[in-house]
Amino acid sequence: MGYxxxxxxYFLMIKQTFVKPTxxxxxxxxxxxxxxxxxxxxxxxxxxxxFFVGGVVxxxxxxxxxxxxxxxxxxxxxxxxxxxxxxxxxxxxVIMAGKVGSFITSSIGTMRVTEQIDALEVMGINAVxxxxxxxxxAMFFYPFVIAIAMFLGILGAYIAAVYGGFTSxxxxxxGLQDDFIPFHVAYAFIKTFIFSFILATIPSxxxxxxxxxxxxxxKASTTSFVWTSVVIIITNYxxxxxxLS
Amino acid sequence: MIEVKDLHKGFGxxxxxxxxxxxxxxxxxxxxxxxxGSGKTVFIKCMLGLFQPDSGEIxxxxxxxxxxxxxxxxxxREKIGMVFQGSALFDSMTVEENIxxxxxxxxxxKKDEIRDRAxxxxxxxxxxxxxxxxxxxxxxxxxxxxxIARAIVNNPKYLFCDEPNSGLDPRTATVxxxxxxxxxxxxxxxxxxxxxxxxxxxxxxxxIVFLKEGHLAWEGDKTQIFKTDNEEVTNFVYSSNLFxxxxxxxxxx
Numbered sequence: 001m002g003y004x005x006x007x008x009x010y011f012l013m014i015k016q017t018f019v020k021p022t023x024x025x026x027x028x029x030x031x032x033x034x035x036x037x038x039x040x041x042x043x044x045x046x047x048x049x050x051f052f053v054g055g056v057v058x059x060x061x062x063x064x065x066x067x068x069x070x071x072x073x074x075x076x077x078x079x080x081x082x083x084x085x086x087x088x089x090x091x092x093x094v095i096m097a098g099k100v101g102s103f104i105t106s107s108i109g110t111m112r113v114t115e116q117i118d119a120l121e122v123m124g125i126n127a128v129x130x131x132x133x134x135x136x137x138a139m140f141f142y143p144f145v146i147a148i149a150m151f152l153g154i155l156g157a158y159i160a161a162v163y164g165g166f167t168s169x170x171x172x173x174x175g176l177q178d179d180f181i182p183f184h185v186a187y188a189f190i191k192t193f194i195f196s197f198i199l200a201t202i203p204s205x206x207x208x209x210x211x212x213x214x215x216x217x218x219k220a221s222t223t224s225f226v227w228t229s230v231v232i233i234i235t236n237y238x239x240x241x242x243x244l245s
Numbered sequence: 246m247i248e249v250k251d252l253h254k255g256f257g258x259x260x261x262x263x264x265x266x267x268x269x270x271x272x273x274x275x276x277x278x279x280x281x282g283s284g285k286t287v288f289i290k291c292m293l294g295l296f297q298p299d300s301g302e303i304x305x306x307x308x309x310x311x312x313x314x315x316x317x318x319x320x321x322r323e324k325i326g327m328v329f330q331g332s333a334l335f336d337s338m339t340v341e342e343n344i345x346x347x348x349x350x351x352x353x354x355k356k357d358e359i360r361d362r363a364x365x366x367x368x369x370x371x372x373x374x375x376x377x378x379x380x381x382x383x384x385x386x387x388x389x390x391x392x393i394a395r396a397i398v399n400n401p402k403y404l405f406c407d408e409p410n411s412g413l414d415p416r417t418a419t420v421x422x423x424x425x426x427x428x429x430x431x432x433x434x435x436x437x438x439x440x441x442x443x444x445x446x447x448x449x450x451x452x453i454v455f456l457k458e459g460h461l462a463w464e465g466d467k468t469q470i471f472k473t474d475n476e477e478v479t480n481f482v483y484s485s486n487l488f489x490x491x492x493x494x495x496x497x498x
Contacts, residue, residue, distance in 0.1 A: 115333040124322030
């Protein structure tokens with residue numbers, strides 16, 4: 001019953017996010033700030049992880065190609081498929097649940113603890129709209145982060161495979177273009193778009209409705225990371241089933 | 246003027262407010278006092294609309310407030326200024342941005358007009374050279390001044406202060422008390438202060454409401470509180486050594 005109550009409360013919060021909007025001139029500033037905090041601020045870690053994980057995918061694939069019948073082009077092909085289908089949209093989203101999710105929960109949670117949310121409500125401001133809506137809009141730019149992750153992941157794979165001596169540049173590029181299905185990119189961005197909404201709202205929910213002090217802010221951040229990751233993984237399963245089966 | 250009629254509020258089995266009725270006058274500093282756990286904060290949060298009372302009604306200048314929904318309360322909420330115990334300043338905004346926030350939210354003033362009006366209030370609360378500082382860069386006393394400035398910048402009709410002196414040294418506490426009283430008279434607003442501080446009672450208590458276990462135990466003004474026979478009030482007032490000594494000195498003379 002407790003979980004059902006929380007799920008109901010989450011959907012009511014979502015509804016509340018889109019009613020009684022804050023003045024646009026104020027909201028605009030909040031959206032730009034959230035784009036800076038959530039999107040621009042995540043580019044460094046996403047670029048770093050994507051590049052090296054892309055490289056590791058290529059090396060792992062190359063080292064497992066022990067059968068001489070299997071062409072070396074497979075390294076490029078496998079890297080592309082891994083990075084575009086799963087690594088960039090899903091793996092990066094789970095990392096973002098830790099990076100961005102914890103930031104959102106702790107910043108909103110601290111506002112709750114220090115009565116800043118009460119201050120907004122006393123003024124007659126819809127605090128949910130004021131705090132959560134700009135984050136949802138800012139996260140619309142999240143697919144750009146994933147596009148960068150895709151590019152850097154494949155670049156990392158190319159550098160590791162070619163300069164690591166596992167394959168030639170021609171073989172890698174041929175594999176990269178082999179059996180390319182454009183819908184796979186569309187699938188990756190559809191799920192990225194859904195994950196961006198999850199990444200903005202579940203951490204906000206945990207921050208907004210937390211009670212207690214500093215210790216509870218920490219606990220809420222951890223809970224938020226766990227639930228955001230769980231929801232992303234489950235959603236990923238259903239989207240894959242629906243779009244690729 | 247704010248009137249409270251038969252207010253009840255509980256959390257589960259715990260009844261915090263048990264049929265509270267009183268009124269707070271315009272142009273006066275009204276103090277709510279009582280021991281910790283007597284229901285002061287719940288009372289003030291019910292009046293602000295942060296808690297929904299179980300029963301009873303709160304009237305703002307004759308308009309019933311508790312029975313309205315959030316949207317309908319909005320009109321009254323915009324006339325309320327609130328100074329929170331921990332100041333509740335927005336961390337990411339500078340002092341000037343904090344103070345001008347209600348103007349940016351609720352008025353159609355231009356940027357220059359907002360800045361001018363914020364500066365008038367900044368001068369009024371004697372905040373110097375702090376416009377561009379963040380709340381974390383100023384002292385507790387200055388944070389209280391910023392909170393007061395933010396509360397009054399949009400010309401409220403009602404000002405609520407939750408323990409405005411907590412965490413301040415006695416001199417700064419007196420300055421803040423006097424500032425609140427001056428602003429109350431100057432703007433002719435209904436001010437309600439939730440406090441433990443007997444110095445505040447002596448300084449600015451135009452009307453004092455004493456709560457005990459969720460009900461109104463006594464009400465009067467600062468001259469009456471030291472003469473009352475009400476045992477609960479005298480136990481509270483003379484619980485501090487300073488006031489005990491004053492009473493003993495008075496008795497001797």
